């Protein structure tokens with residue numbers, strides 16, 4: 001029998017869970033837990049805003065695939081965490097958020113820093129707990145990790161009132177750590193049916209979503225594509241599952257996907273979606289998505305199957321398990337030379353238009369490609385949200401799963417910097433680059449202080465266009481050029497801002513050789529911010545207008561002309 005307080009028990013259970021780094025900010029209600037952390041082997045990373053802490057934890061979780069922990073106090077600490085929790089929910093990221101709560105006798109009295117964290121997080125977590133006694137922690141903590149990681153991963157919240165943290169409890173034995181449990185096992189029959197469909201069809205396409213990476217099934221998906229001679233398209237969340245230059249890879253589909261990629265889906269007769277959820281950014285107008293195709297769908301979440309698009313065959317289960325069994329029983333598939341040629345033709349006919357680096361070195365796509373040349377294959381790239389995010393998705397040469405960390409579902413500006421800090425904490429030997437915009441970086445700019453303190457090898461490459469670029473682009477294309485609230489009248493000196501926080505700050509010079517300057521800035525170790533002045537009128541093309549069918553692509557007329565004459 002050993003005596004704990006709720007707080008020391010919580011710390012001990014996290015230690016037993018194998019948690020070595022957590023991110024958070026202390027405050028009154030959670031202070032007993034911070035006191036218990038004193039002298040613990042758990043490293044606490046002090047973020048400068050709770051949303052930053054949430055995204056630091058997400059960065060760790062997205063790189064490792066294991067649940068990571070963020071901590072906040074009650075009231076504003078908890079409400080500041082909400083965005084990071086909702087973001088984890090939409091992108092299926094395993095996260096355990098721990099919040100302090102006012103003492104139980106004060107709950108419901110509008111006490112200082114009281115907010116109904118349980119109620120607020122109900123719709124944005126996979127599960128949430130309001131802990132009523134120290135003894136409950138013995139069950140709740142391992143269960144939270146089990147729930148966050150099992151099946152379709154997601155965020156779990158544990159709200160702990162201060163009196164629970166302070167309560168004393170005698171514990172006879174500690175529980176087992178919580179771990180991933182196996183999900184529903186897919187029977188053989190639908191796998192056999194799928195194999196028959198795949199062999200019998202003429203124009204198959206594999207449509208990969210983030211679930212492929214989540215399930216560790218990227219290599220199996222590649223093997224399946226090769227066995228079937230089937231071209232592969234990917235969502236934003238699945239980039240890295242296939243090598244970008246694999247001959248079967250057609251790149252990203254959807255709103256900013258390749259025109260050839262979207263056209264290919266129009267012609268497919270069978271589309272096998274794996275760990276994808278038919279998000280509107282991928283499908284465009286659903287009624288016109290893959291109009292000639294029968295849809296088969298493998299997903300860990302039964303609720304996703306048939307949710308958006310009628311499915312001929314749905315298989316619920318772990319994508320790695322299903323793909324392994326599918327590949328094992330596939331007879332030799334037809335070579336499909338005509339279909340492969342068609343895919344290749346579409347790819348060649350609709351390349352990403354980009355002026356030559358010598359003429360326009362600071363064209364965003366040239367900067368991204370230079371980044372790809374400078375960084376090692378296993379470098380981790382985080383992004384914020386906007387045009388720069390889409391340029392990364394279109395042009396960065398991803399080769400490995402979990403090398404792109406981006407806010408796909410919620411599309412949260414402010415994600416990139418703290419996620420990069422989390423990535424660098426989880427993978428200290430790897431290079432981490434955060435590609436951001438001059439709008440997004442300011443949404444969590446305070447985390448530059450965290451980065452300077454930790455001295456992690458994170459480079460922030462800031463695409464500076466003096467605009468909320470993606471908003472400006474939509475106003476140009478769809479709102480008659482009425483630019484309302486998308487232009488920044490005042491621009492901070494971002495390199496100086498970085499220096500003020502204690503990082504290296506560099507601004508590329510348009511007149512010199514900016515790509516060489518970029519390479520030189522990246523070559524130095526340690527954290528830095530590289531301010532890249534880009535054309536404030538540059539748009540992301542191709543673009544499918546919101547709500548339109550993926551066929552209705554807008555391409556870049558001026559760039560097409562420019563490249564045609566080169």
Ligand SMILES: Cc1ncc(C[n+]2csc(CCOP(=O)(O)OP(=O)(O)O)c2C)c(N)n1
Pocket residue numbers: 384385386387388389411412413414436437438439440441443463465467468469470471
């Ligand atoms: C928190 C949040 N607020 C608003 C938006 C809407 N939004 C999407 S993109 C964008 C502009 C982003 O600007 P910037 O970070 O400079 O990137 P750029 O598009 O210029 O590359 C905005 C405001 C959002 N995605 N997230």
